[in-house]
Amino acid sequence: MIIKEVAQVAPEPVMPGVGIRWVLTQADGVPNYVMRVIELAPGTLFKPHHHPYEHEIYVLEGEGVLLDEQGEVGSLHPGLAVFVPPDARHGYKNTGTGTLKFICVIPAKDSPR
């Protein structure tokens, strides 16, 4: 078994205000899916985008909104889960005062790691 303190997996910047912690990846031997933690600084908008693979999300900390191509579709807060189907347009905005932090699982076959 592989055990990791997620706080010790450094977040890697992907754009201003957005970091990804690559928690469980193909380097760990995962066969089917990869677990990341995504973090948005207060005020950060991760613009709606899409890709041919799904997300399964669980919000850990913070407050924000979930966006699709039309605009806001719901609030993001701890204890909320979201399934983003393949090709669905989705984005996030941190509307709180702390970090917006969520688990985001993607298929290993579509993951760079």
Place this chain on the structure above:
Amino acid sequence: MIIKEVAQVAPEPVMPGVGIRWVLTQADGVPNYVMRVIELAPGTLFKPHHHPYEHEIYVLEGEGVLLDEQGEVGSLHPGLAVFVPPDARHGYKNTGTGTLKFICVIPAKDSPR
């Protein structure tokens, strides 16, 4: 997109002291993996067992220990992630005073839901 308040997904008992919330399942259209939240009541032991598919775990709440066939291999606490490879023997014990609660992702092809 499918948005769920995990607190509103009722835990289903699987053995005394253990419940599973089936958060994102094949009924939601997930193509590759299923997200559950597993909850152990204080003092509960989920004995070591194994199966041919992996787990990816993220501890949300509570305190416990992770077990393999030899015994204790580490503590479980919020912010800890665990990869349990296919066929690895694994178990959990809640050693705290509150619910031990963790996300546990499994492959859709091996999930009953």
